[in-house]
Amino acid sequence: MNTQETGTIAVFGATGQQGGAVVDALLDRGARVRALVRSPESDRARALATRGVALATVRIDDPASVVTALEAVDAFYFMTPEANSLKEIEEEVRVGTTLVDAAVAARVPHVVFNSVFGADRVTGVPHHDSKHRIEEHLRRSALRTTMVRPTGFMENFANVMAPRVEDGTMVLRMPLPEDAPLKLISIRDIGRIATAVLLGTVDVPGGAVEAVGDELTGPQIAAAFGAYAGLPSRYEALPLSVLPNELDREMFREFEKASEHPSDLAAVRAIEPTTWDLAEWIRSSGWTAPADRVRS
Numbered sequence: 001m002n003t004q005e006t007g008t009i010a011v012f013g014a015t016g017q018q019g020g021a022v023v024d025a026l027l028d029r030g031a032r033v034r035a036l037v038r039s040p041e042s043d044r045a046r047a048l049a050t051r052g053v054a055l056a057t058v059r060i061d062d063p064a065s066v067v068t069a070l071e072a073v074d075a076f077y078f079m080t081p082e083a084n085s086l087k088e089i090e091e092e093v094r095v096g097t098t099l100v101d102a103a104v105a106a107r108v109p110h111v112v113f114n115s116v117f118g119a120d121r122v123t124g125v126p127h128h129d130s131k132h133r134i135e136e137h138l139r140r141s142a143l144r145t146t147m148v149r150p151t152g153f154m155e156n157f158a159n160v161m162a163p164r165v166e167d168g169t170m171v172l173r174m175p176l177p178e179d180a181p182l183k184l185i186s187i188r189d190i191g192r193i194a195t196a197v198l199l200g201t202v203d204v205p206g207g208a209v210e211a212v213g214d215e216l217t218g219p220q221i222a223a224a225f226g227a228y229a230g231l232p233s234r235y236e237a238l239p240l241s242v243l244p245n246e247l248d249r250e251m252f253r254e255f256e257k258a259s260e261h262p263s264d265l266a267a268v269r270a271i272e273p274t275t276w277d278l279a280e281w282i283r284s285s286g287w288t289a290p291a292d293r294v295r296s
């Protein structure tokens with residue numbers, strides 16, 4: 001597909017993880033991309049510009065700047081920033097609703113919201129319910145909308161949830177019972193799924209897709225890392241009290257109920273056939289147990 005066919009796709013969050021993956025996938029498909037950034041002089045914004053991405057400066061406090069940035073685009077992708085407190089939750093909703101209102105004013109033909117799994121309902125998880133509120137705001141608008149609802153990032157196993165090698169055993173600890181399946185997706189695949197939707201090359205039944213590439217219990221996740229490293233594995237379930245805040249504790253309480261909401265892996269692969277499962281992500285991402293965590 002060439003740029004003449006795809007028109008211009010606007011991306012909010014392009015200097016971040018998920019938005020960056022969307023830009024990667026759009027450029028791979030030959031699309032013309034306009035990134036809505038707050039700091040066009042930042043290193044990450046400049047790096048986008050060197051790859052041919054047009055930069056449009058936006059300030060959430062100046063909604064007219066967002067409307068201008070969205071003029072004449074064919075589709076608009078947005079995510080909302082991380083929130084770690086109830087105050088930040090309100091800021092997240094404000095960012096999301098400002099972007100939606102600007103898309104209405106600019107008459108954007110198709111909006112793709114990078115929400116979160118479970119945001120079709122109220123769950124009591126503050127940083128999921130914030131996305132539910134933005135989804136409701138979108139539903140009340142006259143916009144044509146598709147929700148891409150990512151599950152947990154596989155990349156978390158390269159940092160905050162990294163397994164450790166202890167005495168020759170791959171050990172994974174999470175605040176999750178050992179029989180609770182965890183839904184997972186790679187950030188690369190969030191970008192690819194969103195891109196297929198943005199370019200209109202796929203149908204998304206119901207106007208929403210849960211972005212999930214694998215669903216595994218703690219012991220199964222530990223075993224996948226152990227198999228890759230050629231080591232035996234062990235999983236240890238931790239109490240919720242190890243989490244830094246009540247928002248994350250609510251989220252892991254919700255994770256425990258995952259089996260009430262089974263994933264449709266086939267629906268995701270119908271959109272993006274190359275979606276990685278965890279074993280493929282481990283192989284392809286060059287994952288290694290962090291050296292400073294290895295104990296012999």
Ligand SMILES: NC(=O)c1ccc[n+]([C@@H]2O[C@H](COP(=O)([O-])OP(=O)(O)OC[C@H]3O[C@@H](n4cnc5c(N)ncnc54)[C@H](OP(=O)(O)O)[C@@H]3O)[C@@H](O)[C@H]2O)c1
Nearest residue numbers: 013014015016017018019038080081082116150151152153
């Ligand atoms: N971690 C997980 O497993 C997981 C799973 C599902 C969903 N999520 C959700 O994913 C979201 C975080 O996504 P991410 O990791 O891709 O974020 P990220 O890497 O932190 O990127 C945030 C992006 O938003 C931009 N941004 C933030 N505030 C802005 C503002 N006021 N004006 C303009 N741009 C602004 C940032 O721009 P700058 O470069 O200028 O800062 C950056 O491009 C959260 O909502 C989280 O709840 C996370």
